[in-house]
Amino acid sequence: MAARSPQGSPEGLPPSTVEGIISRSLRWGVIISAGFIVLGLAWILITGSTGYPPGYYPTALSQVLRGALEGKPLAVVDVGLLILIATPVFRVAASLVAFLVAGDLPYVLISAYVLAMLLLSLLLGRAV
Numbered sequence: 001m002a003a004r005s006p007q008g009s010p011e012g013l014p015p016s017t018v019e020g021i022i023s024r025s026l027r028w029g030v031i032i033s034a035g036f037i038v039l040g041l042a043w044i045l046i047t048g049s050t051g052y053p054p055g056y057y058p059t060a061l062s063q064v065l066r067g068a069l070e071g072k073p074l075a076v077v078d079v080g081l082l083i084l085i086a087t088p089v090f091r092v093a094a095s096l097v098a099f100l101v102a103g104d105l106p107y108v109l110i111s112a113y114v115l116a117m118l119l120l121s122l123l124l125g126r127a128v
Helices: 015-047 061-069 073-102 105-124
Strands: none
Touching (some): 015 073, 061 073
């Protein structure tokens, strides 16, 4: 097992580098997400339309992406929400890579388990 520094970061990886990358990725994920959401909401307010027939909401990833490419404001909002959901998942994946590079096997296994559970819940989750 790799030795750990007092700050809790694996040795061999400067804490400021790993934490900085993760911090910036989380910050930019939220900023980009907010940009899409604000853009989509402003578009809905300006046009008075979501781009879909009344009562229809895209529920599959392919529908959301296709709708955004077709210029449907509600789909643009949905893309922002998807980015917001993906941001912490990316954080876990980045942590997994950092622990892998550091050779810290227990934390690699924990991060891999958490990432697998997050991805599994996203793939198998169903709305009632």
